[in-house]
Amino acid sequence: MKAQLQPTIRSLALDYRSDLVGKSYILHADAFEWLSRIPENSLHAIVTDPPYGVKEYNFDQIEKRANGNGGIWRIPPSFDGHTRAPLPRFTALNQKERDQISEFFTEWAKITTHALRPGAHVFIASNSFLSQLVFSALVKGGLEFRGELIRLVQTLRGGDRPKNAEADYPDVCSLPRGSYEPWGVLRKPLPAGMKLSDCLREFQTGGLRRIGPDKPFNDVIVSGRTPQRERKIANHPSLKPQALLRQLVQASLPLGIGIIADPFMGSGSTIAAAEAKGITAIGCERYLDYFELSRTAIPLLAKLPSSIEQDSLKF
Numbered sequence: 565m566k567a568q569l570q571p572t573i574r575s576l577a578l579d580y581r582s583d584l585v586g587k588s589y590i591l592h593a594d595a596f597e598w599l600s601r602i603p604e605n606s607l608h609a610i611v612t613d614p615p616y617g618v619k620e621y622n623f624d625q626i627e628k629r630a631n632g633n634g635g636i637w638r639i640p641p642s643f644d645g646h647t648r649a650p651l652p653r654f655t656a657l658n659q660k661e662r663d664q665i666s667e668f669f670t671e672w673a674k675i676t677t678h679a680l681r682p683g684a685h686v687f688i689a690s691n692s693f694l695s696q697l698v699f700s701a702l703v704k705g706g707l708e709f710r711g712e713l714i715r716l717v718q719t720l721r722g723g724d725r726p727k728n729a730e731a732d733y734p735d736v737c738s739l740p741r742g743s744y745e746p747w748g749v750l751r752k753p754l755p756a757g758m759k760l761s762d763c764l765r766e767f768q769t770g771g772l773r774r775i776g777p778d779k780p781f782n783d784v785i786v787s788g789r790t791p792q793r794e795r796k797i798a799n800h801p802s803l804k805p806q807a808l809l810r811q812l813v814q815a816s817l818p819l820g821i822g823i824i825a826d827p828f829m830g831s832g833s834t835i836a837a838a839e840a841k842g843i844t845a846i847g848c849e850r851y852l853d854y855f856e857l858s859r860t861a862i863p864l865l866a867k868l869p870s871s872i873e874q875d876s877l878k879f
């Protein structure tokens with residue numbers, strides 16, 4: 565079987581405002597539009613952290629957050645004397661908004677399936693409150709569910725007493741305190757009847773890269789919260805840690821060959837992780853300030869030493 569030709573990274577930037585950062589490209593574009601315009605079977609993998617409440621990254625909600633005006637963003641209760649950054653309030657979503665989330669991810673999966681090569685993996689960040697809804701929607705849109713990856717991390721979600729009745733119910737919490745972050749592991753289905761070995765040969769996709777000869781990729785990753793050092797480089801409300809992302813981008817290309825994408829790149833942490841691992845990536849962001857931020861953040865995040873990856877290899 566013949567290996568399929570790969571488009572050049574430059575050609576995938578189309579006519580959008582774009583920049584070359586290292587050997588990767590960043591685009592100022594809408595993810596849906598960009599993914600639907602690139603040629604079929606272009607991408608070998610996607611590693612992404614999408615907008616979750618769908619509305620928390622609407623331009624008006626980003627402004628509200630910046631002005632400390634609330635909206636969907638809430639300040640988590642301070643339990644250790646430190647003031648926390650605002651987090652999106654997903655529990656405030658009503659049924660109509662939950663239906664919108666479903667439609668958003670079903671639509672996104674359809675477009676993504678066009679852009680991905682057969683067998684290409686998608687790692688997509690989620691949270692325990694919405695993952696069931698989102699993963700079902702992705703499957704409805706044509707992706708194959710391959711399991712969940714658990715990032716063991718102490719989050720600031722849940723664990724609160726009933727609102728306005730804290731004193732009446734001191735021994736109750738409304739949701740468990742979040743101690744993990746689920747990531748969906750999905751794949752564009754292999755062509756009917758195709759074996760994994762043939763998919764690897766033809767598309768360089770279908771499997772995941774092992775950590776070492778005797779160590780398969782594991783679906784639990786112990787991961788601290790994003791370190792201050794990285795937050796100082798990239799002041800984005802949903803910044804993910806390099807230690808985690810470097811493992812995911814590496815695992816997403818079974819043969820270490822191909823182009824990975826982050827269609828919701830924010831400050832570019834996935835692209836930086838790919839750069840650190842010598843992988844070519846393309847990132848897309850529609851909010852201009854974050855696109856500009858990624859341009860400076862990516863080279864600095866990519867330069868962080870590989871010793872930061874050891875934090876999360878202890879499981």
Ligand SMILES: C[S@@+](CC[C@H](N)C(=O)[O-])C[C@H]1O[C@@H](n2cnc3c(N)ncnc32)[C@H](O)[C@@H]1O
Nearest residue numbers: 594595613621802803804828830831833849850
């Ligand atoms: C959860 S954040 C990802 C942040 C990223 N993990 C980081 O470390 O910086 C999602 C990002 O997607 C962007 N976004 C939302 N809708 C988009 C769309 N339709 N096309 C492109 N970007 C979009 C938001 O502006 C936001 O920066």
